[in-house]
Structure formats: C-alpha cells, structure tokens
Amino acid sequence: MSAGGASGVTRAEVCAVACAEVFRGVGxxxxxxxxxxxxLGARIARLTxxxxxxxxxxxxxxxxxAPALGESPSGCVVESHMPYRRVFDxxxxxxxxxxxxxxxxxxxxNQNISAIGPWNRPKAQLIGVRGAPGNTVNHPTSYWLPDHSPRSFVEEVDVVCGVGYARADAAGEAAGRFHDVRQVISNLGVFDxxxxxxxxxxxSIHPGVALEEVVRATGFPLEIPSDLEETxxxxxxxxxLIRDVLDPRSIRDRELRG
Amino acid sequence: MTMDELIAELECGMTIGFGGWGSRRKPMAAVRAILRSAIDDLTVVSYGGPDVGLLCAAGKVSRLVIPFATLDSIPIEPHFKRARQSGSLPCTEVDEGMFYLGLLAASQRIPFLPTRAGLGSDVLNPASGIRTVVSPYDDAEELVAMPALRLDAAIVHVNRADTRGSGQILGPDPFFDDLFLGAVCTEGKRFVTTERIVDTNLLASEGPIQTLCISRLLTDGVVETPGGAHFTACVPDYGRDETFQRTYAHAASDGDAWATFEQRYLTVDEAGYQRARAEDEEHQ
Incomplete structure (x- = not known):
C-alpha cells in the first residue's frame, strides 16, 4: 500500500515512524x-x-x-537482567x-483485550487482561490498531482492560495520579x-487517507480539530533504517491489510 | 517421589497453582498425569498456557483464576478460548501484577496487598469480590486490596533439583514459581518436577548461585520427569516445540484432529508420550 506523496513510502513505514514518535522525549x-x-518504532527511536x-x-x-525484526536478539549486548518480577518494579x-x-x-x-460479548459466554474470548489494568494507571500508555474499523473503534468497549480517562477519574485520585493514555495509532491516523x-x-491523518474514510471507520463521533495535520x-x-537495517524482510507489510 | 505418588496427593475440588508463564516451563508431565486421573472440579491458578488449555479441554476445570492464557507464538490459547466461548467455564481475570501480589500475600500469610493495578478497570467488577482499601496515612489514597491467592497445592517444573527439594532454574526467568509454592496453605502439597535429579553437592556446578531459587523450605516432593515441560520451552534444556504446539492448537478447531491428538498423546502414559513425540521428531 503506497502512502502517496514521497516516492514509494508505504503506509506501514508511516505507521512505524508514527509509533517511533510516541517515544520522543520520554527519556x-x-x-x-x-x-x-x-x-519497529521503538527501535527507530532508540537509534535516532x-x-x-x-x-x-x-x-x-x-x-x-536494536536487533532486526524476526531475528534473534542473541547477538545484542545484554545490559541488564529483567525477569518478569522486576518488570513489575x-x-x-x-x-x-x-x-x-x-x-x-x-x-x-478504554481498551479491551479480554473478551467480546457477554462475560459468562463471550462471543470471542481474547488473550485476557494481561498487564493492561496496571500499566495504564502507572505509566504512559499508547495503543496500536492495525485494522481501524467500527468494530475496533467502538463507543464503549465490552471489557475495560486498559483504563481510559473517565474511568480513571471515577476511580479516584490514586487511579488518576499517574494515568496518562497518550496516543492511539491506527492504519489510518494518529489520535489523542x-x-x-x-x-x-x-x-493527524496518514498521507493518502481521506478524512471521510476515518470518520466512516470509527464507531463513535470523532473530535476533528480545524488544523488537522498530515502524519x-x-x-x-x-x-x-527501516528498509536496510531493522526490517529488510518487510515483515511490516504483513500487519496491514491491502 | 513418583508422578503416581504426586497425583495421589491431589483431590477433586482443589485449588491448584501451576508454575511457568504462557508456553514456558510449564509442568506439563504433571498436567498430563492429571488428565489420566479421576481428579476434576479444579480451580486452576496460572499465568495461563497449555496447562490451562489441556485441563479445560479435558473438562477438569470448574473455575479459572488467570491474567491471560496464551501459547506465546500463538497469541490466544485455543482450547481455553473454546471452553470460554461454550459458556461453561467461570473465569476470574486479574492483572498480571495483581496476580503476583495475590501469590505474595498468600506466601506471607497476610489477607491482601495494596496496589494501584486494577483501579478503574473491569477486573474490579462486583462478581470478582475484589475490594479496595484506603491508605491509613495522610495521602488517603484508595488502592486495590489484592486478596491472597491461597492454594491447596502447587506444581512447578525446574531444570534441576535434588531429592530433598532444592530446585534450580537455569533459564533466564524464574517467573513466580517460588511464590506458587509459598502460596500453598495445605501441609505437604508443594511439588517440584524436574528435568533431572542431581546430588545436592552437584547443584552449584550446574549454574551460578542465583539459579538455586527454590529452596527445600518450599517443597514437599520432587519428581524426575525428563521432557516434563514439553511442548513448552524449558531453556537451556530445550526450546518450545513449535511444530507440536501447532498440532495441539489446530486440534482445538477440529474434532477429528483432537481425537487423533488425544489418542496418540494423552491416552498413553508419560513414557508413551515421550516415545510418540520422539518419533514425530524423527519423521520431520
């Protein structure tokens, strides 16, 4: 899928760089x-x-x-030990x-990775809440959805795993203190x-995407600023870096439809 | 002890914790032995992988307490997915950090541990029974009071152990296996299965002292069962058997494939299982 404009740049490459931007200035x-x-984004950010x-x-x-995608990181220099128990620290x-x-x-x-449909008999059982509840009330969190549609961008999620703004506010000061949901990056644009x-x-809207397409693919009324930018x-x-170093096998193209 | 002796210590209706994480270092030989036994009606507490999937597929589970169920290289545990979607499997999901604190609280014999994790999310739904607690200090923050995850029995799989129950984990992550053992509140029900039993005086030569992370203070019985984590990863002894795992996953969506899988791998004893999967490897 070409992103148009600059010659030969693909949507997947625009998305990777949009993800890299999440890590700008985080220290x-x-x-x-x-x-x-x-x-890809984290590695691009790390190397630039x-x-x-x-x-x-x-x-x-x-x-x-930063190892290439799909390659064993065993060639990389280990700088510290980070087993799961330390991840929680x-x-x-x-x-x-x-x-x-x-x-x-x-x-x-709010984000859902647990189940679609009624809890006692889900229409689709997903992976489970994982660390989403704890992550979202403890440190900055952003999201990546490679398939932007009314089924993924919904008015209200079926199970609140990652905590959004209204829920964090309602849960009291302890929930809001470090809560910081920053960006949502999809195959169509960047949202906040x-x-x-x-x-x-x-x-911002990805190059080659029409605003009408984003609105149609979103299952709720989207706020649209007057000075909407292009990603x-x-x-x-x-x-x-993307093409020669981090993803020479173009694994990135498999994530996006079309 | 033998696997049969271990199984004899388990009972229907127990809450059992399984060590490992996802499709990594799971006590699979013990799971297979439970499948062959009459034990059922279990509450399964696990960082879920194919332990959860197999026990669900065999109808052994009456309740799950998990933060997820995954095969790592296959994101959603397919047999777990199927059981949940049939509407027959009650499940309590908690954040994976809350789960850790629940095991830690049980290990420390306290009723709960406070955490920010869970606030505002649906893991605090009324049915979960999980409550909050207000800090007694000036901040007065209202935090989640993660209840102790008390277990009736726990089984973990390690790379090396001695007969008295000192366990050694040679891979890069010990996960939470020591806490699963510590969270058992019943006398005599803390079990380690191991790739190889070695003399105590040889443990230190197998790996650095940090790998000796299960002390015999935490264990009641050791079973030697080579390949006992197969098909999950048990590095450095072996990695995940991805081919086998794909076969297992495929069987979730195909009744005939499941019958074949069950016949070949689950109706036989552990020696038969290990023979069958060794034959598979020869034919690849």
Whole structure:
C-alpha cells in the first residue's frame, strides 16, 4: 500500500515512524512495544532521537542496541537482567513507556483485550487482561490498531482492560495520579485525548487517507480539530533504517491489510 | 517421589497453582498425569498456557483464576478460548501484577496487598469480590486490596533439583514459581518436577548461585520427569516445540484432529508420550 506523496513510502513505514514518535522525549525509560509497527518504532527511536531509551530482548534481558525484526536478539549486548518480577518494579515505578495493541478501543480511551460479548459466554474470548489494568494507571500508555474499523473503534468497549480517562477519574485520585493514555495509532491516523472532556480526537491523518474514510471507520463521533495535520513521512535516515537495517524482510507489510 | 505418588496427593475440588508463564516451563508431565486421573472440579491458578488449555479441554476445570492464557507464538490459547466461548467455564481475570501480589500475600500469610493495578478497570467488577482499601496515612489514597491467592497445592517444573527439594532454574526467568509454592496453605502439597535429579553437592556446578531459587523450605516432593515441560520451552534444556504446539492448537478447531491428538498423546502414559513425540521428531 503506497502512502502517496514521497516516492514509494508505504503506509506501514508511516505507521512505524508514527509509533517511533510516541517515544520522543520520554527519556531513560524502558520501552515496551507490542505489534510490528510499534516494535519497529521503538527501535527507530532508540537509534535516532531517543538514544537513552532502554529496549528489551522480549524475554528477560535489557539490550544495548536494536536487533532486526524476526531475528534473534542473541547477538545484542545484554545490559541488564529483567525477569518478569522486576518488570513489575519498573511498571509500578513509572519508568516505562508502552505501546499495547487493542481489539477494541473506545472514545474515552478504554481498551479491551479480554473478551467480546457477554462475560459468562463471550462471543470471542481474547488473550485476557494481561498487564493492561496496571500499566495504564502507572505509566504512559499508547495503543496500536492495525485494522481501524467500527468494530475496533467502538463507543464503549465490552471489557475495560486498559483504563481510559473517565474511568480513571471515577476511580479516584490514586487511579488518576499517574494515568496518562497518550496516543492511539491506527492504519489510518494518529489520535489523542487532548480535548476538554478527554474524548478521542484525530490528531493527524496518514498521507493518502481521506478524512471521510476515518470518520466512516470509527464507531463513535470523532473530535476533528480545524488544523488537522498530515502524519509525517519518514526521514531518509529513518527509511534506510527501516528498509536496510531493522526490517529488510518487510515483515511490516504483513500487519496491514491491502 | 513418583508422578503416581504426586497425583495421589491431589483431590477433586482443589485449588491448584501451576508454575511457568504462557508456553514456558510449564509442568506439563504433571498436567498430563492429571488428565489420566479421576481428579476434576479444579480451580486452576496460572499465568495461563497449555496447562490451562489441556485441563479445560479435558473438562477438569470448574473455575479459572488467570491474567491471560496464551501459547506465546500463538497469541490466544485455543482450547481455553473454546471452553470460554461454550459458556461453561467461570473465569476470574486479574492483572498480571495483581496476580503476583495475590501469590505474595498468600506466601506471607497476610489477607491482601495494596496496589494501584486494577483501579478503574473491569477486573474490579462486583462478581470478582475484589475490594479496595484506603491508605491509613495522610495521602488517603484508595488502592486495590489484592486478596491472597491461597492454594491447596502447587506444581512447578525446574531444570534441576535434588531429592530433598532444592530446585534450580537455569533459564533466564524464574517467573513466580517460588511464590506458587509459598502460596500453598495445605501441609505437604508443594511439588517440584524436574528435568533431572542431581546430588545436592552437584547443584552449584550446574549454574551460578542465583539459579538455586527454590529452596527445600518450599517443597514437599520432587519428581524426575525428563521432557516434563514439553511442548513448552524449558531453556537451556530445550526450546518450545513449535511444530507440536501447532498440532495441539489446530486440534482445538477440529474434532477429528483432537481425537487423533488425544489418542496418540494423552491416552498413553508419560513414557508413551515421550516415545510418540520422539518419533514425530524423527519423521520431520
């Protein structure tokens, strides 16, 4: 899928760089990134504008460097031990920046990865809440949805796993103190919650996407700013990192439909 | 002890914790032995992987307490998915950090541990019974009071152990296995299965002291069962058997495939299982 404009840049490459932007300015924190575009994004950020970012090997180590997608990180330099028990120390201390995926996300920023339909007999059982409840009330969290549709962008999620703004507010000061749902990146655009009532708004639209397409694919009324921007293209450095270093096998293209 | 002796210590209706995480270092030989036994009506407490899936598929589970059920390389545990979608499987889901604190609270014999995790989310739905607690200090923050996850029995699988119950985990992550054992509140029901039993004086030569993370203070019985975590990963002894795992996952959506899988791998004893999967490898 071509993103148009700059020659040959694909939508997947625009999405990867949009994910990288999540890590701009976060400082020396642990980056966790689920999904292909987020995994690429964290590595792009680490190798360019966010050199202090701490990456993991996806197992129990922190690594100095950024392996290519789909390749064993065993060649990377290990800089620390990070078994799951220590991950919780990091999560609860707030020294983490995260991009999670979501089967559903709603207008208030609630995320669902647990179940679709009634709890006692789900229409679709998903993976489970995982760490989403704890992540979202402890450190900045963003989301990646590679298939933007009225089924994934819903008025209200079926099960609140990741906590959105209204729910965090209602749960009291302890829930809101470190709550910070920042961005939602989809295959169509970048979204945030910088509105008076923290309702989701579109912040930038990916090159080649019509606003009408985003509105149609969203299952609730989307806030649309008057100065809507276009998501930026990758720089030449970023493009060559993506194509030559981090994803020479183009794994990124399999995540997006079409 | 033998696996039969371990199984004889378990009873219908128990709450049993299984060590490991997802499709990693699961006590699968013990799970297979439970499948062959008459034990059922279990409450299963687990960072869920194929332990959860197999026990669900065999109808052994009356309730799950989990933060997730995954095969890692296959995101959603397919047999768990199927059981849940049939409407027959009550499930309490908690955040994976809450789950850790629940085991820790049980290990420390306290009723709960406070945490921010869970606030505002549906894991605090009324049916969960999970309540909040207000800090007695000036901040007066209202936090989740994660209740102790008390177990009747626990089974974990480790790389090496001695006969007295000192366990050694040689892989990069010990997960929460020591806490599963610590969370058992019943006398004599804390079990370690191991790839290999070694003499106590040889444990330290198998790996650095940090790998000796299960002390015999936490264990009541050890069973040697080589390949006992198969098909889950048990590094450095072996990685996940992805081919086998795909076969297992596929059987969730195909009755004939499940009958074949059951016949070949689950109706036979552990030696028969290990023979069958060794034959599979030869044919690849």
């Amino acid at each position: 020396e924190v642990m980056a966790s990134a689920f999904g292909t575009a987020p995994a 504008f966010a050199p202090d970012l701490v990456l993991t090997d996806g197992d129990a180590a922190l690594i100095d460097g 990091v999560v609860w201390s707030g020294r983490r920046s995260l991009i999670m995926m979501a089967s559903q996300i709603d207008r208030a920023g 919650f910088d509105t008076p009532d923290h309702a989701m708004r579109i912040r 930026r293209f990758p720089t030449p450095t970023e493009l060559s």
